[in-house]
Amino acid sequence: MKTKKIYLDYAATTPADPQVVKAMSPYFTNVFGNTASLHGFGAEAKAAVDASRKIIADALKASAREIYFTSSATESNNWALKGIAWANKDKKHIIISSVEHDCVLTSAAWLERQGWQLTLLPVDKNGMVNPADVAKAIRPDTLLVSVMHANNEIGTINPIGEIGKICRERDVYFHTDAAQTFGKLPIDVNRLDIDLLTASAHKLYGSKGAALLYVRTGVRIQPLLHGGGHEGGLRSSTLNVPAIVGFAEATKICLSAMKEENVRLEKLRDKLIAGVLKAIPNAHLNGHPKKRLPNNAHFRFDHIEGEALIMMLDNLGIAASTASACSSPKLQPSHVLLACGLRPQDAHGSLRLSLGRWTTEAEIDRVLEVLPGIVEKLRKISPFK
Template identity: 50%
Template sequence: MNVYLDYSATTPIKPEVLEAMMPFLTQQYGNPSSLHSFGRESRKAVDNARDQIAKTLNASPDEIFFTGGGSEADNWAIKGTAYALKSKGRHIITTAIEHHAVLHACEYLEKEGFQVTYLPVDENGLISLDDLKNAIKSDTILISVMYANNEIGTIQPIEEIGRIAREHRVLFHTDAVQAYGHLEMDTKNLPVDMISISAHKLYGPKGVGALYLRKGVRIHNLIHGGGQEKKKRAGTENIAGIVGFGKAAELAYIDVETHDQRLTALRDDLKNQLMEAIPYTRLNGHPERRLCNNVNLSFEFIEGESMLLSLDMVGIGASSGSACTSGSLDPSHVLLAIGLSHEIAHGSLRLTLGDMTTQEEIDYVVKQLPPIVQRLRDMSPLYEQVKEGNR
């Protein structure tokens, strides 16, 4: 059996999405900027996709700007705001557990003379609203806090953060790449100025995303060139990708509640069975305020990479809390931020479910994972000490 449990990394394209894309990969190839009928067909398709996405956010279509993905949307929101408002201030607030698209953009701006405050999180991955209030200064121009964490699934109090930002007249951006498609987002009531989203996290194609930019918010362009996207994001549009994004977004929000209930039940079953079957295991992330499809567990006395390879050998695709960067193994910055030691962070596993996940697949993982963990622990000197009562 082959079981894919890495939906937070990417999702397969749904058949309905591919069907919507196909004409724009074959017959309807006009440039949307062209005035002839071929171009007008493409322009109509882009406008329709913009409408589809706007409806899911209860936004106006002219507040949706297509990008090459979530990372570009994050970079645009952060750098665009920084350069647009640098005469007003140079202070930005974010968190220690953001996606690297946000963290590295902020690190870049620090080299450009901006000051960045990285808010800590508690053991469940939540920021403190008091910490946020205390961090705001007279020259703070932007707060960027992710909607839900891509590793541990914790959902931040976005509405409360937005209210604080509004009270202090500070722009608020949220990276909602993981949350979009799972959580309702009503921009008419949600005090957020910019939202980053991506197609390939909700059964759409890779290489296309969008930035919701509230009317009246002015940020500098990230990409310069032609006059596409109302002269805010240059480059000939990825028509097929945009059409696929629009269809995927529409499908995702047909019945979010039923969808989330099904995944929550499977998630909790997987989590409960594994934690009962495997001792010295901890759940990472908030026990309740978490994405419906996310299970992140740490297993003491083993390394996540060995676990991933062993799971792959029995047909299970998952991801680890550890990441390989530049040839050296570093534990996840998210897991370290919630207080895990390097050793425990290295033994972490992220299992993320999706629309194609079945109960049969959950049962298969529950059967395969415990003996894998036991076999790896049997090779660990630290685990030997535990068995002998010396730890």
């Protein structure tokens, strides 16, 4: 019997909402102009981008001219770090958390090799940054603090409002990578004292290829891409109009149902977490038990390896992800789990199940039905008992 496939990797990417696809569709064919063109085709495309920019700016309580469209969260994060560093060379110290996404970590490490100084903030065992550590790390020459809103692996939500407040008081720029939270958690860039923020459309049922960097008015930043002067000269590139229109549509849908959707997801998530911890011996939850993304469940199982687990789930039509060393191109265990104080041997057996708009209770029940058997099977194969 062929069973329906179950997708539980929404943190990696989401399918586009059919309503989003519908909104995007005319911009591939009828309204195809280049926003930089003077003629009517260009003007029509530009009007669509302007309207989209406004919708997204409103969602962040920002103004439209503070939203810069990019191609990916990776680009936005690269730009935030390098663009700020290049525009403010009088200050040479950058602070980031040790659980940031690789694109933040490697951008910061690259700047360090160019002569900037870098401080990596520790996290507690749940992967959370302590604002007091931020205050301690800030020096007179500190330029930028970058702490992600919620962690993409273990789902822990950071107290970014407190961190933003500290940065504002100490006159340090504050950037947050909100790739996992924009459209899912309320964000007000003014209340949270955010100067720069990254978000990406394909994490919220939009399309791949559209993302943004919010840059507060007055923040000094250099462009990463030079060229025809799009986006106020700060991000040259022909705009990806369909993906941007889709980004705005996706944002609208997310905002309109955020509260109810989070209640629904949290209920499913908690059922999944409780069920797994009850049914499987020597299973542990990673990340904060309460302050975590409504759609994130992250486990580790002693004595087994994550990639084998993912493959066995995939054979049953269940798509999940792991941060085990074997599954990474570097053959290194997840830096996030190590930063939480786990030993490499504990970090190998990790499993991330991330829920989304089309996750049903029946799907969660199916996971709870098959996962214990898979873990047991792998433990039988393993030399460690």
